[in-house]
Amino acid sequence: MLLCSAVQTVSADGGYVYSTQWDTSAALNDSYYSIWGIATDSAGNVYVADSENARIKKYDSSGGFLQAWGNDGLEDRSRDGQFNQPHDVAVDSAGNVYVADTYNSRIQKFDSNGGYLAQWNGSASAGGQLREPRGVAVDSAGNVYVADTGNNRVQTFDAAGTFLQGWGSAGSGDGQFSGPIGVAVDSTGNVYVADMENSRIQKFNPSGGFSRTMGSAGSGDGHFSYPVDVAVDRADNVYVADWLNNRVQKFDASGTFITTWGNDGSASRLGDGQFGNPQGVAVDSAGNVYVTDNGNNRVQKFAPETPPPAPAQAVTAGFYAFGHVGQAPYSVRFLDQSIGSPTVWTWDFGDGSTSTEQNPTHVFNKTGACNVALTASNDLASDTAIQYRCIIVNTVPVANFTANATAGRTPFTVEFADQSTGASGYQWQFGDEQMSTEQNPVHTYSQPGTYTVTLVVSGADYGSVYTQKSGYITVTNPPTVGFSANVTAGLAPLGVRFNESVNGSVQYYYWQFGDGATSFEPNPVHVYDTAGKYTVSLYAIGPNGTQVKTVDDCVNVTDPVTSTLTTLVPTNTTMVPTVTTVAPTVTGLAYNGPHTIPGTLQAEDYEHGGEGIAYHDTTAGNEGGVYRQDDVDIEVLDIDHSPNVGWIRAGEWLAYTVNVTTAGTYDAGFRVASSHAGSSVQVYLDDGTTPVAMVNVPNTGDWPVFRTVPVQVTLPAGQHRLKLAFPTDYVNINWIGFAQRG
Numbered sequence: 001m002l003l004c005s006a007v008q009t010v011s012a013d014g015g016y017v018y019s020t021q022w023d024t025s026a027a028l029n030d031s032y033y034s035i036w037g038i039a040t041d042s043a044g045n046v047y048v049a050d051s052e053n054a055r056i057k058k059y060d061s062s063g064g065f066l067q068a069w070g071n072d073g074l075e076d077r078s079r080d081g082q083f084n085q086p087h088d089v090a091v092d093s094a095g096n097v098y099v100a101d102t103y104n105s106r107i108q109k110f111d112s113n114g115g116y117l118a119q120w121n122g123s124a125s126a127g128g129q130l131r132e133p134r135g136v137a138v139d140s141a142g143n144v145y146v147a148d149t150g151n152n153r154v155q156t157f158d159a160a161g162t163f164l165q166g167w168g169s170a171g172s173g174d175g176q177f178s179g180p181i182g183v184a185v186d187s188t189g190n191v192y193v194a195d196m197e198n199s200r201i202q203k204f205n206p207s208g209g210f211s212r213t214m215g216s217a218g219s220g221d222g223h224f225s226y227p228v229d230v231a232v233d234r235a236d237n238v239y240v241a242d243w244l245n246n247r248v249q250k251f252d253a254s255g256t257f258i259t260t261w262g263n264d265g266s267a268s269r270l271g272d273g274q275f276g277n278p279q280g281v282a283v284d285s286a287g288n289v290y291v292t293d294n295g296n297n298r299v300q301k302f303a304p305e306t307p308p309p310a311p312a313q314a315v316t317a318g319f320y321a322f323g324h325v326g327q328a329p330y331s332v333r334f335l336d337q338s339i340g341s342p343t344v345w346t347w348d349f350g351d352g353s354t355s356t357e358q359n360p361t362h363v364f365n366k367t368g369a370c371n372v373a374l375t376a377s378n379d380l381a382s383d384t385a386i387q388y389r390c391i392i393v394n395t396v397p398v399a400n401f402t403a404n405a406t407a408g409r410t411p412f413t414v415e416f417a418d419q420s421t422g423a424s425g426y427q428w429q430f431g432d433e434q435m436s437t438e439q440n441p442v443h444t445y446s447q448p449g450t451y452t453v454t455l456v457v458s459g460a461d462y463g464s465v466y467t468q469k470s471g472y473i474t475v476t477n478p479p480t481v482g483f484s485a486n487v488t489a490g491l492a493p494l495g496v497r498f499n500e501s502v503n504g505s506v507q508y509y510y511w512q513f514g515d516g517a518t519s520f521e522p523n524p525v526h527v528y529d530t531a532g533k534y535t536v537s538l539y540a541i542g543p544n545g546t547q548v549k550t551v552d553d554c555v556n557v558t559d560p561v562t563s564t565l566t567t568l569v570p571t572n573t574t575m576v577p578t579v580t581t582v583a584p585t586v587t588g589l590a591y592n593g594p595h596t597i598p599g600t601l602q603a604e605d606y607e608h609g610g611e612g613i614a615y616h617d618t619t620a621g622n623e624g625g626v627y628r629q630d631d632v633d634i635e636v637l638d639i640d641h642s643p644n645v646g647w648i649r650a651g652e653w654l655a656y657t658v659n660v661t662t663a664g665t666y667d668a669g670f671r672v673a674s675s676h677a678g679s680s681v682q683v684y685l686d687d688g689t690t691p692v693a694m695v696n697v698p699n700t701g702d703w704p705v706f707r708t709v710p711v712q713v714t715l716p717a718g719q720h721r722l723k724l725a726f727p728t729d730y731v732n733i734n735w736i737g738f739a740q741r742g
Helices: none
Strands: 016-023 035-040 046-050 055-059 065-069 086-091 097-101 106-110 116-121 135-138 144-148 153-157 163-167 180-185 191-195 200-204 210-214 227-232 238-242 247-251 257-261 278-283 289-293 298-304 319-322 325-327 330-336 344-348 361-364 368-377 382-394 401-403 407-409 412-418 425-429 442-445 449-459 463-476 483-485 489-491 494-500 508-512 525-528 532-542 545-558 595-597 599-602 652-660 664-673 679-685 693-697 707-715 718-726 732-740
Touching: 035 227, 035 289, 046 086, 046 097, 046 278, 055 086, 097 135, 097 144, 144 180, 144 191, 153 180, 191 227, 191 238, 200 227, 238 278, 238 289, 247 278, 319 368, 319 382, 325 330, 330 368, 330 382, 401 449, 401 463, 407 412, 412 449, 412 463, 483 532, 483 545, 489 494, 494 532, 494 545, 595 599, 664 679, 664 693, 693 707
Parallel strands: 035 086, 035 278, 086 135, 135 180, 180 227, 227 278, 325 382, 407 463, 489 545, 595 652
Antiparallel strands: 016 298, 035 046, 046 055, 055 065, 086 097, 097 106, 106 116, 135 144, 144 153, 153 163, 180 191, 191 200, 200 210, 227 238, 238 247, 247 257, 278 289, 289 298, 319 330, 330 361, 344 368, 368 382, 401 412, 412 442, 425 449, 449 463, 483 494, 494 525, 508 532, 532 545, 599 732, 652 718, 664 707, 664 732, 679 693, 679 718
């Protein structure tokens, strides 16, 4: 098989005449023979792949034996420089020799004297790996093309064996192979493959794209029976070793049949110019054709019937770029495809850089579109080819986005914010069959569900990229809140059991019974002690916010009937009533208590009794609006979602009824928050004037950022009134945990 750089022009018309032949087994007295691939170098030397004898043989153009290498007589044929059934050989413009070492599944590289240089192999199917390769060729840039027979594909490598690209698969369709066995490259980089078992030649462009098929099964002109090798001359004429038809056929680059020779129809195939299963074909610089006549163990040489015409002096410039769009720094290899024998090449890459190489590689570092021009010339003519916007270098856009919220209840409105870079066009897909081309759209989801959001962005001169966030938006129906009571009217004291009926996710419940009392239980029991009509509210607090159900005059409580007692007083008896004066108590009633120590004292569970008895608050109303309906300000800020007392001002206090189970010293943890430094909390017992503990509240960073501050406090056993006093502003308090020191 022949490489582009070593093949010279042959006559495009007419036949070929027998010139000479030589026996390939004579020089070394080989007992066995099976000769396959053949190639020539720029000096006219001929290289033959002697498969059965596991070596490469080199001859001059007349058949004079020069040297051989590969078989040193040892059994191990997998060593460097040894072969196991070599099937093909190619030579590059520098004289380096490449061998398809078939049953070692590798390519070996040698210098022109047979000195071992390198190899690459694989014995596998991954890109860059080989399985029983049977064909090899080299183009003018030194790239190596391999017929990877066992994997039914063609692969290309640079001169060092680095994998570049591959194409093909098993089959009979366009671009598929069944036993690809020969490969060649023409002057413009087109690749020809002998697709043996499909009895055809396939042509591909330099990137491996299918171009056309030449021939089909048969014995007529232009038909094949197991074509096993292919070669190309400088005029891009194609030569095929038609194995079972015992002939060589010649075609032009478009696949049009030109001529054939080697089979005159006689029974004997031993005559000069006859073939017994030709297996390799090559063309030298003078237009002579060499054929490995395997069945007769010889190489035959043929000359064109008329001398080849002198090369045309007119030049037509042309080139191929391996790549067109990329991101800086963008490296592109260019292949000269000029015709007419140019000797000088001048490249202008459109970014201020030039080159005089025939096949340069250039790195584009500036963004933008570049027009590339090649001027090809010789002593008599010159021509320029320009490809406009040949290379586009840009910044790859990156798609990204955020949303102001990702979960809510219908109708759920989401504000999407584009976070992409390098983008100029937008297409949003919200997952509910709705779309938008705005950069920052606002979209409303009307149905519950989980939605995947996709953003496709495009950049100038690049194309599109996208990002997709699976299950990004969750939409639920709003909860429905209701409740019932087992009784709604009766005499005081009236016990009522309330039952919630909430449809939806609830984190906790909050009841207001209309008489100042509250509860966090889902189904509480409440006792109304005073006659009146009471409005009841249930707050259902969940991940989507708070829903409330209020029933006006839900419970009607009346006073009990009082019996009238008549006392008979004896005549002439004077009754002097005894009057007992009872001093009023100044303590309130325990709320959700008394509270046991050790244990946790919730700050919002201060006593019943109101202003001046259970607490002192300097502002009217509950500024937080939760839990209790008096003047103490209660909100929910801590991460445990329990209420806390906030908006505390200097001079305010809270009182609690506590039961201390055991006298002693306790470790008290005060759960507090403040955005200021210097605040404090004082603890008093039984309305004493000296605090039993003082808590210095640190600056925790913000009002919702709570920290537990440890303090020791000594308490006597029994029921006591514990008072928290606040001498300063800027304190939030959630709870106090008491643990006895042990």
